[in-house]
Amino acid sequence: MRGVQKDLPEFQAEGIRPVAISVDSPDVSATLCQKAGYSFTFLSDPKAEVIRRYDLLHVGGGPGGHDISRPAEFLVDRSGTVRWENFTEDVRIRPRADEMLAAARNIQ
């Protein structure tokens, strides 16, 4: 997400709106945004309802055995269709922001 924040002007120029989603509460997300300087939209799914519906739930993956979201990225066009996605197999390995930007450029 740091990479996305760094390239935020490029994403915005391309007409791409980043939206981050996790099980963190609005308060926790607000604190994270403030601390890390994230200025894009953060949404909270504390009961992991959407995360579960999208089959992204990592059961017991969080501290204290809490259910969390696995890392995943989707590019969704105006019609609500998924145009690009990435599912890492290792939480240490994340996609590059410039690559997501390149994928976004392919969307008309």
Place this chain on the structure above:
Amino acid sequence: MAGQQLSLAEAGRKRGNSALWWGLLFTVLGLLSNFLYFVVKAGQRTFPWINLIVPALGLVLLFIGLKRAFGQSQIYRGKIWGSIASALALLLFAGSIWGFFHARAVPRSAGAPQVGQHLPDFTLPDTGGQPVSLAQLLSGIGGPGQPKALLLIFYRGYW
């Protein structure tokens, strides 16, 4: 007894056993390396070997240090603290291996939305607690205008 006293007297002149220090350091770094992030091309199958190589190198160095301390004890120091450091390093190594595979224990998410599929709508609160729907985001509400696309980033949270 006399021999023991002699070796104690000689202790001041024995060589240091830096392999033990380095070994312990590498096992600590090995454990910490699991908190590193690797930013790579999407879909690229990357195996973070470094997270295994660093702690393994630590164990090799400790083995060399222990071999010196016990095999050439008239030259090298480190019998006692080297043994303690090695026991600690083994715990750190076990922790590294656990951390390594824990980081790879990500669910497959076979039922996740696929490219070309329509993403089901949702409504979730933003940082101000205001409900925001996918449809609203797609239509550009609360943004600079209607976006061409959304980049949805699902993340683990608990930062």
